[in-house]
Amino acid sequence: MSTVRPEAAHAADLATEQHYVSGLYTRLDEVRARTVRRLDEQLATVPHNPQAIGEREAQVELHTQRIVALDAAESGLCFGRLDRRDADAPRYIGRIGLSAEDGDEEPLLVDWRAPAAQPFYTATPLHDLGVRRRRHIRTRGRTVVSVSDETLDLDDASGASGLTGEAVLLAELNASRTGRMSDIVRTIQAEQDRIIRADAGGVVVVQGGPGTGKTAVALHRAAYLLYTHRERLARSGLLVVGPTPTFLRYIADVLPSLGETGVVLADLGGLRPGLRADAVELPEAAEVKGRLAMAEVIAAAVRARQAVLDRPVELEIDGTPLRFTKADAARVRSRARSASRLHNEARPAVARAVIGLVARKYADTLGANVLGGANLLGEGDIAALRREVAAEPAVHRLVDRLWPRLTAERVVTDLLASPARLAAAAPDLSDGERALLHRPASAPWTVADVPLLEEADELLGVDDSAHRAHARREKQRRLRRAQDTLDQLHGSRSQDSETEDESEELSAGDLLDAEGLAERHEVADTRSVAERAAADRTWTYGHVIVDEAQELSAMAWRLLLRRCPTRSMTLVGDVAQTGSAAGASSWAEVLTPHLGHHWRLEELTVNYRTPAEIMAVADEVLVAGGSGGTAAQAVRSTGVRPWAQRVDDADLADAVAEAAAEFDKEDGTLAVVVPRSRLAAVAGAVGARLPGTATDGELTTGPAVLAPEAVKGLEFDSVLVVDPAGIVADGVRGHNDLYVALTRATQRLGVVHPGDLPPVLAGLEPR
Numbered sequence: 001m002s003t004v005r006p007e008a009a010h011a012a013d014l015a016t017e018q019h020y021v022s023g024l025y026t027r028l029d030e031v032r033a034r035t036v037r038r039l040d041e042q043l044a045t046v047p048h049n050p051q052a053i054g055e056r057e058a059q060v061e062l063h064t065q066r067i068v069a070l071d072a073a074e075s076g077l078c079f080g081r082l083d084r085r086d087a088d089a090p091r092y093i094g095r096i097g098l099s100a101e102d103g104d105e106e107p108l109l110v111d112w113r114a115p116a117a118q119p120f121y122t123a124t125p126l127h128d129l130g131v132r133r134r135r136h137i138r139t140r141g142r143t144v145v146s147v148s149d150e151t152l153d154l155d156d157a158s159g160a161s162g163l164t165g166e167a168v169l170l171a172e173l174n175a176s177r178t179g180r181m182s183d184i185v186r187t188i189q190a191e192q193d194r195i196i197r198a199d200a201g202g203v204v205v206v207q208g209g210p211g212t213g214k215t216a217v218a219l220h221r222a223a224y225l226l227y228t229h230r231e232r233l234a235r236s237g238l239l240v241v242g243p244t245p246t247f248l249r250y251i252a253d254v255l256p257s258l259g260e261t262g263v264v265l266a267d268l269g270g271l272r273p274g275l276r277a278d279a280v281e282l283p284e285a286a287e288v289k290g291r292l293a294m295a296e297v298i299a300a301a302v303r304a305r306q307a308v309l310d311r312p313v314e315l316e317i318d319g320t321p322l323r324f325t326k327a328d329a330a331r332v333r334s335r336a337r338s339a340s341r342l343h344n345e346a347r348p349a350v351a352r353a354v355i356g357l358v359a360r361k362y363a364d365t366l367g368a369n370v371l372g373g374a375n376l377l378g379e380g381d382i383a384a385l386r387r388e389v390a391a392e393p394a395v396h397r398l399v400d401r402l403w404p405r406l407t408a409e410r411v412v413t414d415l416l417a418s419p420a421r422l423a424a425a426a427p428d429l430s431d432g433e434r435a436l437l438h439r440p441a442s443a444p445w446t447v448a449d450v451p452l453l454e455e456a457d458e459l460l461g462v463d464d465s466a467h468r469a470h471a472r473r474e475k476q477r478r479l480r481r482a483q484d485t486l487d488q489l490h491g492s493r494s495q496d497s498e499t500e501d502e503s504e505e506l507s508a509g510d511l512l513d514a515e516g517l518a519e520r521h522e523v524a525d526t527r528s529v530a531e532r533a534a535a536d537r538t539w540t541y542g543h544v545i546v547d548e549a550q551e552l553s554a555m556a557w558r559l560l561l562r563r564c565p566t567r568s569m570t571l572v573g574d575v576a577q578t579g580s581a582a583g584a585s586s587w588a589e590v591l592t593p594h595l596g597h598h599w600r601l602e603e604l605t606v607n608y609r610t611p612a613e614i615m616a617v618a619d620e621v622l623v624a625g626g627s628g629g630t631a632a633q634a635v636r637s638t639g640v641r642p643w644a645q646r647v648d649d650a651d652l653a654d655a656v657a658e659a660a661a662e663f664d665k666e667d668g669t670l671a672v673v674v675p676r677s678r679l680a681a682v683a684g685a686v687g688a689r690l691p692g693t694a695t696d697g698e699l700t701t702g703p704a705v706l707a708p709e710a711v712k713g714l715e716f717d718s719v720l721v722v723d724p725a726g727i728v729a730d731g732v733r734g735h736n737d738l739y740v741a742l743t744r745a746t747q748r749l750g751v752v753h754p755g756d757l758p759p760v761l762a763g764l765e766p767r
C-alpha cells in the first residue's frame with residue numbers, strides 16, 4: 001500500500017510539491033511579518049492606567065504566542081497531502097493552519113489538529129474517508145527532499161500492516177535519538193489519533209505497554225485540546241504531570257515544537273509552589289504515606305492542635321485576677337469548630353470567643369454589685385472592657401495556645417517528629433508503620449510528603465482577616481483618591497468652561513464614578529496563566545494530564561483531583577511498569593475510590609520503540625513479574641540480538657565501562673541502568689572511561705548512568721542493564737523495574753551480570 005519511489009523517478013512530484021511548499025513558506029513569512037508589526041505597535045503604546053496595561057499585556061501575549069507558533073512551524077511546516085475523490089484540489093496538512101490572503105474557502109494549509117486533517121491519520125483502504133491518496137512530504141529546511149505515497153486502494157489492502165505511512169514511520173523509528181523527545185505529528189497512528197482527539201470531558205485512562213506512544217499521545221492531546229478549546233484552556237490552564245524532573249526535561253521540547261508554550265509541566269515533588277521535595281526515603285515509608293487513610297491521620301493531627309486545657313489559666317487584666325477554666329476552653333473549641341471547617345479561618349472566631357468570655361468575667365468582677373443585685377456596668381462600659389481585654393498580650397497568648405495559627409509544614413513536621421503525636425493521630429497504623437513515618441524535625445521533604453502537606457493545607461485554610469482588613473483599607477484609600485481626582489476635574493471644569501459647547505465635552509467624571517476609577521488603579525497582574533497557575537496551590541486547571549500515572553499513590557490522586565474539579569483528565573500509564581509500592585496494580589483498584597466508575601479506558605497495542613528481539617526477552621520478565629500488564633506488539637525488528645555477559649563481581653564496574661565504551665561508538669544515546677547500591681561505583685568507572693557521562697539526569701551530553709526508577713518514561717539507542725538480579729532484589733516491584741530497564745532501548749541491549757543470570761533472562765545470547 002505504501003510506496004517510496006526513488007527520488008529520480010519522483011522528479012515531477014518533487015517539483016510540484018516544492019512549488020506548493022515554497023508558496024506556503026512565503027505565506028508563513030507574510031503572516032509572521034504582520035504579527036511582528038502588530039506586536040511592535042502594541043509595545044509602542046503607552047497605557048495610562050492598570051486596566052489599559054492589562055489589555056496591552058493580553059495583546060502582547062497573544063501576538064507573542066502567535067509568533068512562537070509560527071516560528072515553531074518553520075521546521076517541517078507541511079508534511080502531508082490528501083487527494084480526495086470528490087474534490088479537485090488537494091488538501092495539504094501541516095503544523096499550523098494558513099489561509100490565503102483573500103481568505104479563500106479551502107485553506108492553503110490545514111492544521112493537523114483540525115477535523116479536516118483527521119483522515120490523514122485515520123483513513124484506511126477499508127475506511128478511506130473519501131481519500132484517494134495520502135502523500136507524506138519530507139522537507140529539510142524549506143526544501144522538499146522526498147515524497148511517499150499511499151493509495152487507499154482496496155485491491156492493495158491485503159498486505160496492509162495496519163500502520164499509517166509505514167515507510168515514513170519506520171524511518172522515524174529507526175533514527176538515532178537525541179536525549180530529547182520529539183513530536184510525532186507526521187506519523188501519528190490511527191489508534192493514537194483516536195485518543196488524541198477524544199472528547200475533553202471526563203477521565204480517560206490510556207493503558208499501553210512500553211513504547212506504545214503514551215507520552216507522545218498525551219502531549220499531542222495537550223496540543224489538540226489547546227487548539228480545540230483554546231479560549232477555555234487559555235483561562236484555566238493545562239497541567240502535565242510527569243514522574244521525575246529528568247523526565248520533564250526529556251519531554252520539554254515537544255509542546256513548544258507544536259507551538260504550545262503555555263502549559264505547566266510538573267513532577268509530584270514540584271507540585272507545591274515554593275517547595276522542591278526530592279529527598280530519598282524508604283519505599284516502605286512512601287507507601288504508608290501514600291495510603292488514603294493518611295487523609296484522616298492529617299485531619300486528626302490538625303484537630304489535635306485545637307487544644308483544651310489540662311488546668312485553668314490564671315490571667316490578670318489591669319490588676320484584676322481572672323480564671324479561664326477548662327470548661328471555657330472546651331466551649332471556645334466547639335464554637336470555633338462550628339464557625340469554620342478550616343482551622344486557620346476559625347481563628348478569628350476563637351479570638352472573639354476568648355475575648356468575650358474573659359471580658360464577661362472581667363465585667364462580672366468589676367461591676368458586681370456588692371449588695372448582690374444586677375451588674376452595675378452599662379453596655380458602653382462592657383464594650384470598653386472588651387477592648388481592654390482584646391489589647392492584653394496574655395489573652396493573645398491564650399488564643400495562640402488554644403488555637404495556634406498553623407502552616408502545613410508545621411503540622412506535618414511536628415506530626416512525623418513526635419511518636420506521641422503519631423500514636424494519637426494514627427491509632428490504626430501498626431507500631432512498625434508508625435516507626436517508618438517517624439523522622440527528625442530537620443529531615444528534608446520527600447515526594448510522598450507533598451500530598452500530606454497539601455492535605456494539611458486543605459484543612460488549615462488561611463486566616464486572612466489581617467489581609468482582608470488591609471485590602472479594605474487600601475480600597476478605601478483608593479476610593480478617596482479617586483473621589484478627590486473626580487472632584488478636582490469637576491471643579492476645574494465648572495471654573496474653566498465658559499461656553500455651553502465646552503461644558504458638553506465628556507470628561508473622565510462623566511464616564512466613571514469613583515469606584516470605577518479606583519478599580520482602574522488596582523494593580524494589574526501581568527503574569528501569564530501558566531505562571532499564575534504554577535505559583536498558586538489552589539489553582540484549578542481546565543485539563544490535567546498525568547504521565548506514568550500508575551506510580552501515583554492514593555494521596556497523590558486526592559491532590560491531583562482537587563486541582564481538576566471538572567474531572568477533565570487524561571491519565572496515561574502501564575500497570576506492568578509500576579515501581580512504587582504505593583502505585584497501581586490495576587486501574588480500577590486505584591481509581592474507583594476517587595472516581596467510582598466515572599472513567600473510561602483506552603488501550604494502545606503497538607510498541608514503536610523497542611525492537612522485537614529485545615521485546616522477546618522483556619516479555620519473559622513481564623510474565624515472571626505477574627503484574628498483569630499487556631505486552632505490546634513490536635512494530636519493527638532490527639536483527640540485532642540482545643546479549644548477556646557474565647563477569648566477576650570485583651570486575652563489574654570496569655567490565656561495564658568497557659561495554660559502555662563499545663556501545664558509545666554507535667550512533668545515538670546510551671544509558672547504563674544500575675541498581676542504586678552499585679550506582680556510585682559504576683558511574684565512577686564509566687565516567688573515567690567516557691568523559692561527558694552524566695549521573696544527574698542530563699540526557700543530551702553523553703552516556704547517562706541511572707538507577708532503574710530514574711529511567712521511567714525515557715529511551716536510549718543503546719542500553720546496558722547492570723546486575724539484573726540486583727535490580728529485581730532492590731525494587732519493591734523488582735520485576736517491573738527490570739522490565740522498564742530492558743524496554744528503554746530503541747536499537748541495542750546488553751546485560752552485564754555478576755553471578756548467574758536470573759532464569760527469566762535465559763533468552764539472552766551469552767557473550
Ligand SMILES: Nc1ncnc2c1ncn2[C@@H]1O[C@H](COP(=O)(O)OP(=O)(O)OP(=O)(O)O)[C@@H](O)[C@H]1O
Pocket residue numbers: 169172173182183184187188189192208209210211212213214215216217574577608609712713714715743
Ligand atoms: N506514531 C508515531 N510515530 C513516530 N514515532 C512514534 C509514534 N508513536 C510513538 N513513537 C515513538 O516511540 C517512542 C516511544 O513513545 P513514548 O515514549 O510515548 O511511549 P510510552 O508508551 O510512553 O512508553 P513507556 O511506557 O515505556 O514510557 C518515542 O520515541 C516516540 O516518539
